[in-house]
Amino acid sequence: MTQQNRLSTFIYEHIEPILQAWEDFARTIEPPALTMDDAELRDHARQMLHAFAADMATAQTEHERAAKSKGLGTRSHADTAAETHAEARLLSGYTVVQLVSEYRALRASVLMLWAAETSAAHPTQMTDIMRFNEAVDQAVAESVARYEYMVKQSQNMFLAILGHDLRNPLGTVVTGTSFLMQATDIPAKYVLVATRMFNSAKRMSKLINDLIDFTRTHLGPGIPIRVKQGSLVAICEEVVNELRTFHPERLVELHAPSKLDAIFDEGRIAQVLSNLIGNAIQYGDPEIPVSVRVEANADDVQIFVNNQGKTIPAETLPTIFDPMVRIAANADWKEGAYMERTSLGIGLYISREIVHAHGGTITLTSDPSSGTTFIVTIPRLPAGFGGAGAGAGGKSNSTPQAA
Incomplete structure (x- = not known):
């Protein structure tokens, strides 16, 4: 097969009919590309076709071929035409299925037009087809990855804005009901209603705080902590007593030394303890x-x-700290299954992120003999603090700082 008959050369020489066939298909997709004119619609495809042709004309090793067929080919730091195309399609209202269908149409357009121009089979023809498919697969992988990334970023930004916007009106409810609970000049039944509203608002506030923490971990900065020397025993006692009050029907036992100082964020560790207990x-x-x-x-x-109670299935343990995975994967579990049916399902995930922010670890064991146990391990002297560690009853010479 001469150089003139190679697929890469064919793409360069017949790019207009290929683009027209692809554009005809793209215009059939609903919703149509309302935000793009004909020039923009063709521009990304033209860039991708040039990239395909250039790639096919470049020698490659067997390892490079295998990587590219899986969408793992090497690339530059700049955005590729496939990534730019994915962003434009997302803004135009395309679904990821519609995005992928465009590549299917582009692939079919090139191969059908080339087959019509090629009269006889040649050993290099199959090689050209394989190289072309590898290049398209790489472009599909890049497009889908960028599309998914942008969707997740948009979702997380929406959740962050929602959480922040809900804080102020909810704070008004908490303040107002707290005022009514302390009133002495209204009937007791109204105080009871105010108390229930206050408790419900506090639970809503916890959910909103969890939601904001969740979005922080996905938008870059992570969960902020401010560490200082404090009494870990005092924090444990405070959280345990709070939950004993909230669940008077349950017995919660605390076994701790009389004094134990460490360097940690008191509010965040209290949040972890509240979630786990x-x-x-x-x-x-x-x-x-x-x-x-x-x-x-x-x-x-x-x-x-x-x-002690129903153990967590072994196959579930690796994902127990993943956000909302349990709700999606176990929506049809039987009554009594280990799943947060009344929450967002992100409490354990946030707990893990807080512990990691302290430079620690959180693990889980669950078996019929010993029950279910969460184990939180944090360093007594976090990274960035000099001097001697703060022992039981000891002192640290460190200055509190943001971690």
């Missing part, structure tokens, strides 16, 4: 106490939260 109360056997145990050595502090 709340989980244990919700899913544990109501006849058996929830156990919270605090231990420490020279370097680390460990907090164990244990409940």
Whole structure:
């Protein structure tokens, strides 16, 4: 097969009929590309076809061929035509299925037109087809990845704005009901209603805070923490007593040394404890106490939260900290299954991110003999703090700072 009959040369020489065939297909997709004129509609496809032809004319190793067929080919730092095309299609209202269908049409247009121009089979013809398909596969992978990234960013931005916008009106409800709860000149039944509204608003506030924390982890900065030396035992006692008050029917046992100082963010660690103990109360056997145990050595502090009850299936353990995965994967579990049916399903994920922000780890074990146990391990002296560690009853010479 002469150079004139090679597929890469054919693409350069017949780019207009190829673009026309592809444009005819693109115009059949609903919704139509309302934000793009004919020139823009053709521009991305023209760039991609030139990229395909240039790629086919470039020698490659077997390893490069295999990587490209999986969408893992090498690339420059600049956005590719496929990525730019994906952004434009998202803004035009295309679904990812419609986006991929365009590549299918582009592939078919090129190969059908080339087949009509090629009279006889030649060994290099199959090679050209394979190289062309590899280039298209790479472009599809780049387009889908960019499309998915932009969708996730848009979703997270929406959630962040929603969470922030809900804070102010909810704060008004909390303040107003708190004022009514303290009133002495209204009937008791109204105070009772105000108390219930206050408790509901506080639960809503926790959900909104979780939502904002979730979006922070996905929009770049992560969950912020401000660490200082404090009493970990005091924080544990405060959270345990709060949950005992909220769940008077349940027994929560705390086993901790009389004094244990460390460097940590008090509010964030309290948030972790509240999530873990709340989980244990919700899913544990109501006849058996929830156990919270605090231990420490020279370097680390460990907090164990244990409940007895239905164990978590082994296949679920690797994803238990993933945000909202349990809700999507186990929507049809039987009653009593270990799933947060009344929450966003992100409490454990946020707890993990807070612990990681402290330079620690959070793990989980679950078996019939010992029950379900969450184990939080954080360093007593986080990275960035000099001087001696803060031991039980000891002092740290570090200055509080943002972590």
